[in-house]
Amino acid sequence: MRSILLILCGGLVAVGVVLAARGTMPTGLATAPATSGDKAALGRSIRDYLMANPEVLVEAMQELERKQDSQRDTVAQKAIQENRSALMSDPESPIVGNPNGDVTIVEFSDYQCPYCKRAHSAVKSVLAADSKVKLVFKDLPILGEPSRIAAFAALAARAQNKHLALHDALMEFSGKLDRDRIMEIAASVGLDIAKLQKDMDDPKLKVLIERNMALASALGVRGTPAFVIGNQFVPGAVDADTLKRMISDARTKG
Structure with a gap:
């Protein structure tokens, strides 16, 4: 207040x-x-x-x-x-859930953000219970260098089909992140660390994060997490019940 x-x-x-x-x-x-x-x-x-x-x-x-x-x-x-296409259909942005879902959720998040970690469990539970939702990840590393390293690692993990595994592990980790700890977490979910570090240097990842930053700015995002659910912008963390209600509203409104 x-x-x-x-x-x-x-x-x-x-x-x-x-x-x-x-x-x-x-x-x-x-x-x-x-x-x-x-x-x-x-x-x-x-x-x-x-x-x-x-x-x-x-x-x-x-x-x-x-x-x-x-x-x-x-x-x-x-x-x-x-920016509908860039938000919901960017082929470089990781997605989970149903790629042809009738409702798309776009999530802007930072791996060091405690509110993102709080929202993570709600989003995960709702997706597990609703097979008609598509979730698009937009990394928005705004909380310092460890956030950027974590975002690059998560995006680079796609090359080993381990993005979701690393995303979940980073979101569910409660300690302080730094490069060494991020690599330890990546190894714990089965990533080849040498390959991951090489893939993290791909300039396309930097361009993707810059696009995410531009989208967040256009939307008026002032912090993480932030969501687009259907046609509605939702700043801040949401609980599972709120998320279910907003998904239902999005379906009703088409």
């Missing part, structure tokens, strides 16, 4: 909207101050009103969040329509 300071600095317009809607505009707020003395008086009037009616701050915060969410959704919807 945003701090009161942020609301006062960035959300005064929302406060004004709430006050106007309630018909409780403090005296002088509706007119522009003409002098510095008027400005000081107006500031005191606003402060006194908010101190006496602190619930207005909560309403203003909610109004500001609704506005920001609406703007985010508008940007994301436009980006989904304009």
Whole structure:
């Protein structure tokens, strides 16, 4: 929840909207101050009103969040329509589930992100129970160099048909990642490490991650995980029940 300071600095317009809607505009707020003395008086009037009616701050915060969410959704919807093929049909992006599924989930994730790890179990369980879902992985290594190494390793593991095995192992690992630990995890799922390290140097992998970054930027992704489920953009971790509901909504809406 945003701090009161942020609301006062960035959300005064929302406060004004709430006050106007309630018909409780403090005296002088509706007119522009003409002098510095008027400005000081107006500031005191606003402060006194908010101190006496602190619930207005909560309403203003909610109004500001609704506005920001609406703007985010508008940007994301436009980006989904304009980048549908790159999101859902990029042949270089790993997929699991049903390649011809009636609902496609696109997941942006980072192997060091604790929220991604939390969402991973929900996504995995839903895919196991629903044979009509296609999942597209979009590596978004935003949490430092170990994240990039892990992303390159997971993508390079496709050459040995071990992407999903390494993806699951990295997501389910709870310790700190570095290159040595990533290679240990890769070896534990049966990867040839010498070949993996060579394949990680393929320049196509860097290009793919750059494409993922560009897509995330277009969608307005501000952190991981983030999902596109059907035509809907979903920032943040989701639990299994929420995921099932959104898949059902996507089927209903076609």
